[in-house]
Amino acid sequence: MAENALLTAPVSKLKQLLGDRTVSSEELTKAYLAQIAAENASLNAVVTVCAEEALASAREADAQIARGTTRSLTGIPLLHKDIFCTEGVRTTCGSRMLESFVPAYDATVVTKMKAEGAVMLGKCNMDEFAMGSSNETSFFGPVKNPWDLSCVPGGSSGGSAAALASGMAPLVTGTDTGGSIRQPASLCGVTGLKPTYGRVSRLGIIAFASSLDQAGPMARTAEDCALALTAMSGIDPGDSTSADISVPDFHSALSTDVNGLRIGLPREYFNDDLDSRVRENVMAALAELERAGAILHDIDLPHSHYAIATYYVIAPAEASANLARYDGVRFGYRCDAPADLEDLYQRSRSEGFGEEVQRRILVGTYALSAGFYDAYFNKAQQVRRVITEDFQRAFEQVDVIAGPAAPGVAFPFGSKQQDPIAMYMEDIYTLAVNLAGLPGLSTPAGLIDGMPVGLQLIGKPFDEQTILNAAFRLQNDTDWHLACPDLASLSS
């Protein structure tokens, strides 16, 4: 198998190759490490490479394969977003604040992926503390979109999406607080799944907004996402908000049968504000599902237009508390020669956090302040309930809700950075899903002027299976998900 084909093969294919000993995990690992070495200088998708550790666990995986004691991901290379704590491996969260932070523990997701035999190659760049939609807020510099190096990969899991799209790994993890898996998946032409809130443990994931954060997989196919989701999911006694609900084997339950599947198209998503080319691509994908037997319905999510305002009160409010621990006292960045305690706090935080993080801390602090709590935070909580009820009502009529994953394709660097509101609009189709705690995925829906665009499928709580099945069918019937950037031209 040609090197290039190996780098763009889905996990399901690699499993087969490992199983019949066509390739070893060590060979695979070396191939991906080589790709990272070759392309990362131009893409900046990976912030930490663990070559030695990766090769050691690849050889261990090969021994297991030889013994026939394999697990679901034995020998499969993987990159984690640098928001997952990794024992003994620097975990930066894209911030100067944690530039040299080495956790003494693994996140539950990391533990589970290890237990399933996956080989960790390293850690992916990301927007600082997952705050951003373009990967321009990372202290370690912006990540470039492998489809067009002058464009952003999306964010905050932009490093993960770019690494996957550029063949640095066949499987990556991300987190999604307001669209941070689905939007970069859309902009980089990969499949990304945000599970139901509570499906995957948050323990060991550096918190941004605790009531919204959820980890999920990004991969080349819905099938791979199903495989990875099964490995990642499950109740965790260490995370009180992880759900006590059984985890199906999403992979073996995959089905191409979408006959009679009711797909709702919110009028609020397909209104005049939607870019006509995005509409065209999304509708083309939905037409494929319709051809396969799905039934399209127009539905209403009447409070959709409150989602951005609601999100940008709740998420910063929670973040303002979650990020209070970075005070220069126990770990993380500390300013030089503080004059006194006040100075230690002020300078450590002013120097350690970037502009967007500081903006959100200030917004969140304001929203929680005496005299504003009712008008902002409390009101936002009420609207959040109303938005959730919109979805509940809609799901009485349909099985899946569909829409765009992002308002457009990848945009050039700097084009939205000076305008926070324009940047926040990037997540207009994804935020409400986090507010309601629902599962959502983005699957490739073709290209616009050579740049990928995604179809978003939203499911009922804990019904990831149905949206995975729909994406699986779509990927069965089309080859949009197979499109990839020209890897040969990347480093040239």
Add this chain to the structure above:
Amino acid sequence: MSWEIVMGLEVHLQLATQSKIFSGSSTQFGASPNVQADAVDLGMPGMLPVLNEEAVRHAVTFGLGIGARIGQRSVFDRKNYFYPDLPKGYQVSQFFAPIVCEGIFEVPLENGSLYPIRITRAHLEEDAGKSVHDEFAHETGIDLNRAGTPLLEIVTEPDFRSAEQAVAYLKALHSLVTYLGISDGNMAEGSMRCDINISLRKQGSDELGTRTEIKNVNSFRFVERAIHSEYERQAEILERGGAITQETRLYDADKDTTRSMRSKEVANDYRYFPEPDLLPIVIDEAYIDAVRQSLPELPTAKRERFLAEYGVSEYDASLLVPNHDMADYFESVARASGAAKLAANWILGDLSAALNRHELSITESPISAELLSGLVSRVEDGTLSSKLAKQVFDALWQGEGDADQIIAARGLKQVSDSSALEAMVTEVIANNPDQVAQYIAADEAKRKKLSGFFVGQIMKASQGQANPQMINQLLLEKLESQS
């Protein structure tokens, strides 16, 4: 002008759990700095709290102990502020919906009456760590062993009108929580700390004056002194027409005065909001019933029972009951010896005195309840005179065996055999004819004095073992027969 003092108290009670409220670290007191702080206690990135069910149970136990309403759905909130010994930059507490809601706590006063105090609420929260300022030059040490220790903050309405009431409340509260087994109540180790909200108003006024809050007073004595001192300070200001500044103050025991904690009063905005990392605590009737079933007998009930069942005095009951170890000790001795009043006398008398002298608690007593009941039994059945009993008590304290062994070994048995005693009386009368003559000649008053001489001689001859009551009796008979 005469001022009425109005106070409400906030008590931070450390709950007696094995591990912390949100982590698995030990809550043991006195370990080396920071050895009992794990990644959760340190507020490390990605760490999450997991609620300790034992703390919830303790809180519910307290609520039922004071007959308060239990919040069926209580919620944790984040209280946001920066401080070096607050690792996460917020304290997890309960602000909007506490676990224990309103209740009434009946406080026994010294005069035997009950004084009802309205409990506003009691909520669960985590303790902060400790800043150590005096061990390092120009630096502050931080010890996070205490960070995450479960606390129950018990808040009252402004129902106190005197320092005595406040202290009586704290003592009763201390007694209650140790009875309930939800706290060790060790004030020296900070297990019970008190904030006092205090204001003055003109006698007869219904309006509340501007209050100050005295923080972190940790002994009954200091509470009393802090209140007196703050009363004097506020009264002095009001007398000369001044205004009280609403502020937080600290009590300085060395100077017996309170001082302002902050040079300028910054209105703290804690920006409370529901803690998204924890689920609400939902408590159903079955849970409440199960806790109710497991409630021990409480101090008020025990006091009533001691009066009725053992016939002890109100005063003795007020000393025996507050410390449940003491109450248990008493009850063991009273039951085993069948002599409750005598048991109470020994426990509150010689035993308490000896324990105080050696700075021991009742549970550390070298004389077990079983040993003391052996002594009490021998006093009750007349084997030991009170004088001999004190010797036996001292020997028990020294660990020389049980009362019967000591009596046998030292030959301390009281002689109550009437023929033996009669022989002694006869002998003393025969040996002291002059005194007998004086006795016969004397009037009633002098006779009493002279009979003391004879008793003394007999006790001396018997080495203290003669039964004094019987000797008196026999002596009287003999002397009367001679006159």
